[in-house]
Amino acid sequence: MRYLVTASEMRRFDENTIEKIGIPACVLMERAALAAAELTEARCDGRGGYVLVMCGMGNNGGDGLAVARLLAERDFRVEVWCVGNREKASPQWKQQRSILEKYPVEFTDKPRRGDYGALIDALFGVGLSREIKHEYAEAVMLFNSLEGWKLALDVPSGIHSDTGRVMGCAVRADETVTFGFCKRGLVFYPGCEYAGEVSTADIGISERSFYGRKPEMYAYDEEAAQLLPKRQRGGNKGTFGKVLLIAGSLNMAGAAILAARAAYRTGAGMVKVITCAGNRTILQQAVPEALLGTPNELDRSVEWADVIAVGPGLGKSAEALSCLEGVIYGSRLPLLADADALNLLAEHPELRAALAEQGAAGRKVILTPHVGELARLTGQSVSACAEELLSCGIALASELHAVVTAKDARTLICGEGHDVCVNLSGSNGMATAGSGDVLAGITAALLGQGMDAFEAAAVGAYIHGRAGEKAVGKRGEYGCMAGDLTAQMRY
Ligand SMILES: NC(=O)C1=CN([C@@H]2O[C@H](COP(=O)(O)OP(=O)(O)OC[C@H]3O[C@@H](n4cnc5c(N)ncnc54)[C@H](O)[C@@H]3O)[C@@H](O)[C@H]2O)[C@@H](O)CC1
Ligand SMILES: [K+]
Structure with a gap:
């Protein structure tokens, strides 16, 4: 895990x-x-x-x-270009x-050469x-136009x-x-593209400087397997969570298949899919390990489950709405709402209010909106949500007393009274249909194994990204499909 700090936090730790x-x-x-x-010195060939x-x-x-002085001491020929009012x-x-x-350095009011080995x-x-x-x-433009390795x-x-x-404008x-x-700013877009490769130097400012107020944002950077819940040696399939997945309207069986596979590949003991009758045969063939049910068996299935995930490919039909009502009014199990379940929540304030009340009373609820769904849920424009993903995610999490996985190139996990987790794993090859269904399945499986809602959402996003990196490594950014993600999950 590593901390990500703001300028004002950094100033506080400096002070x-x-x-x-x-x-x-x-x-x-x-x-x-x-x-x-x-x-x-390490990057330049010799002195x-x-x-x-x-x-x-x-x-x-x-x-x-100070760098200029140290490099001059190491026999570099250093030009120092000062910009501004001294x-x-x-x-x-x-x-x-x-x-x-x-x-022995040269002070200059303008760079004189075209052959710098390094530009700082x-x-x-x-x-x-x-x-x-x-x-x-003007200085930034000129600096960018010069050839040479830039630090x-x-x-x-x-x-x-x-x-x-x-x-x-900014230095590249x-x-x-x-x-x-x-x-x-070094991990968010576009800053991360301008920063190039980032390393963090220990200069003597450590966690000791927090004095009880640590940074409010962090990211995982460890091996994915280290973050998974410990697997009990003597456990059976009942120990590892029974996931009830309500997904896949007619012609959308793929969403249910991807989410079910992802849940199994993340360690779920049992997965039951409630889907429309027309999807039965294809699901049975694609995921023979899954139990199947139809929406009219919802009540019995809810009694069986440890955790519920609702929404992937669900559509917004009357049947879909009735399933969503069933898992909100008829259960207090941990609940993950994704895709069309979020769109239905955006259109039905009474369901949203009920969920908020349950969240306040301690029900574990995770919402996994992408920017478009977030816009529908918050009533803001898509561009405003993309620009202000952090504040939109936090506002929704506070309103619903839920954990919000706000999905974008840098997914943010926001929870009431919780530090924000930024997901740095993944690749743009994952921006493809079905990728969100895989995330829903992974996160539901983690919830089902007893993880706290925030942790399940944060670790889920991280594992999802790692699987995506492996899949892109095999298939390339263009060739990667959501099904490749589940194929690459190996822990
Ligand atoms: N003890 C410390 O405080 C340490 C600070 N360090 C360095 O100090 C930096 C922070 O130093 P400062 O707080 O002095 O800030 P900066 O050096 O980043 O810049 C501040 C100066 O730029 C001016 N300025 C800001 N925006 C401007 C703009 N758009 N156009 C023109 N002028 C502008 C400000 O008026 C101010 O004079 C860190 O980023 C780090 O590199 C490190 O040496 C580590 C220790
Ligand atoms: K700088």
């Missing part, structure tokens, strides 16, 4: 490290610069090459000045600048507070460190070395 723990600011800056200098360091007037620029420079910047005057971006870090304009914008210090200049948005780096903790 706590300096003021409460007592590590001087110049020590942190030196360590940051050392990490960047070592990376530069003696030309390096350009573009510095702003804040502490990010101060880092750049009178407004930070005290640390001034200190670094006065030290650097004693070193130290214009803005987490202190970027507005759109980049005028001489700064951004902390954040590529111009990328908003909390959201990943481009603030007017090959690599970013970020200091202390990874900034949120």
Whole structure:
């Protein structure tokens, strides 16, 4: 697991490290610069090459000045390009600048060469507070136009460190070395594309600096198998969860098949699919391990189950609505609502209110909307939801007292009073029909094995992405289909 921090969280951890723990600011800056200098040295063929360091007037620029000194000491030929009004420079910047005057570097007001081995971006870090304009914008454009390996210090200049948005224009780096903790903007689009490969350098700001207030966002980065619920040695199929899946209207049997297979491949003991009578034969052939039932057997099946997943390929017919009503009014089992169940919830405020009441009373509820479904549920436009996925996900989770898996290129798992989990696994090859049905099956199986709703949603999204990466590794981004995901699930 790794933390993803905002600029203000990072400032708090900086301050706590300096003021409460007592590590001087110049020590942190030196360590940051050392990490960047070592990376530069490792990436450049031998010493003696030309390096350009573009510095702003804040502490990010101060880092750049310190890197320039360390590289000069290692026999690089360093050009230092300072942009901005020096009178407004930070005290640390001034200190670094006065030290650097004693070193053999060239100060320039414009890059002079076309053959830099490395170009270092130290214009803005987490202190970027507005759109980049005028001489700064010109500097960013010129920097981007130069040939050579580009390293951004902390954040590529111009990328908003909390959201990943481009603030007017931004440096396009090959690599970013970020200091202390990874900034949120380095994992969200488009920031992650501007950052290139991201590494996090330990500069002495550790979890010790949290003082009871840890970051509010995190991502998994471990092996998927480590996150799965422990499998009891003496368990039987009843121990590992009975998943009731209500899915697949006529001509949509595929959604039920994918979700059922995914649930079995995530360790579910038993899966029963309630689907329309016309899907029976195909389901029996495709997933012979699954039990089958029709909507008129819903009540009995609900009594049998440990967890219910409703929605994949369900449609919005009267029969679909009656199934959804049945699992909301007629049960308090953990419930996952996906796809058409979400569309029905968007159209039926009374069902939504009932679900909210149950969520407040402690029922485990997970909703897995993509941006379009989220827009229908929140009454916002699709573009507003895509732009503000985080706040929309949090608002829906609070309204329904539920866990919301807000699906996009970076899926967010939001729960009331819970830190946000960002899913970083996966690939664009997974943006294909049926991928969501697989996620629903995985998540339901985890719920059925007794996981807490938030954990099931977060681990489910992560496992789903890992399976997608493996599938894309085999079939390529274009060739990957949702069925390849279930085929690649192996734990
Ligand atoms: N002790 C610390 O505080 C540490 C800070 N470090 C570095 O310091 C950075 C943060 O330093 P600062 O807080 O000084 O912030 P920055 O250096 O990111 O930039 C702040 C300066 O840029 C100006 N500015 C912001 N947006 C602008 C825009 N669009 N156009 C023109 N000027 C703009 C601000 O007025 C301010 O002068 C981190 O990203 C990191 O690189 C590291 O050295 C580690 C330790
Ligand atoms: K930077």
